Amino acid sequence: MFSLSAFSQSYPVYTPELKLKEKFRLFDSTTSSTEQKQNSGSQFSKPTYKVNYLKLATITGVTAGAFWWLHNYQKNAWWSGQRGKFHFQNDWDYAMSADKTGHFFDGALLQAIYRGALEWAGFSPTASTWLGAAFSIAYMTDIEIEDGFATDWGFSMGDQICNVAGALYPVAQFYWKPLRSFNFKWSYLPSEDITSGKKNGAFLDDYNGQTMWLSVNVHDFLGKKAKKFWPDYLNIVTGYGVNHYQEYDKRYADYYVGLDINWERIIPGNSKFMLWFKNVINHFRFLPLPALRFNKDGVTYIVNF
Structure with a gap:
């Protein structure tokens, strides 16, 4: 947004013989200090982001280790001795829907963890927000697929809907400020x-x-x-x-x-x-x-x- 005060300053008198480059030079000289400060962070001065690949490698390594540990923990807790054919399960009322609120929370928490980690690695807030949601959905989907092969469980569309909704809720907060209050x-x-x-x-x-x-x-x-x-x-x-x-x-x-x-x-x-x-x-x-x-x-x- 242009500042009206900047344009109220006195400009050099226009003369026909001024060359095009000189005109732009004169315009820049009159708006270089105050207006550029006022427009910091706007279209005049967009921040730049550079990915630190060492940090990204650290995130990748920690992720691989954490996913391996969690997968084995869940395998022993839920899926041990239950391998069967892939199937679906309708369990919206399981645990009086406390299970579904838990899936929503897990999706949102994973998104927050990865969003912050990716920003630390140099990704922009927008990219970090979307990539964090993608990682969250990918991990939660992997769990649902494993559930689908477990004889006592099954791939739950209710769980998956809540997984995705939870991962995307912080994305909605990113774009719509009033949601940040909830x-x-x-x-x-x-x-x-x-x-x-x-x-x-x-x-x-x-x-x-x-x-x-x-x-x-x-x-x-x-x-x-x-x-x-x-x-x-x-x-x-x-x-x-x-x-x-x-x-x-x-x-x-x-x-x-x-x-x-x-x-x-x-x-x-x-x-x-x-x-x-x-x-x-x-x-x-x-x-x-x-x-x-x-x-x-x-x-x-x-x-x-």
Whole structure:
């Protein structure tokens, strides 16, 4: 956007004998300082990005190692001794849909991890955002394909839809600023199934111990006067969790409303690493904070994760 003040300056008087190159030189000299500063970051001065291939190789190596470990962990936890023909499975209601919210969260978390890593390696924010989503979808799709060959599971279109939606939600936030005020979080406290040894320790599907949260940056929606009385890091959060999800006659849901912390606004540091670190940990709710819990037994005031 051009600055009107820049054009209000006095220009050299035009004379017909000025050559074309001289005209451009004179124009540049009158707009070189103030206007270029005002338009920094606009079409006049676009930032340049250069990929650091050593950093990219580091990301590739860490990814390969992490994927190998996770694949073997999931193989032992879910797929051991279950190899069969590829098949589909309709499981939208599995674990009272806590499984689906988990897939959405996993897709968003992986996207955030890779977006920050790729920006650190020198990719532009736009490229990092899209590539992060692509890596997230690729990994989650690999899990679904493995599920498709497991006799007790199956390729779930519900899971895959949530995987893709979760990976693309940060992309939508990148392009539409109001969405940045709404972020999904996850918290976990081992359920009795884990602590008693009933389950094999696979916390990823310990849905009785998981809670999914939607954290809202209230400060973003307040007027100027109200902002003075509400800390920008204090959020309102709603939550969803399940109990006894495997026992159809006993299972029930918990709903929560409470307070939350936006770690991106309270932890100092603006380096690429710190921005990435704050964004990643902001996907988790790990401090005990006050909340109201609503379920079949009524309303309870609690302090929970």
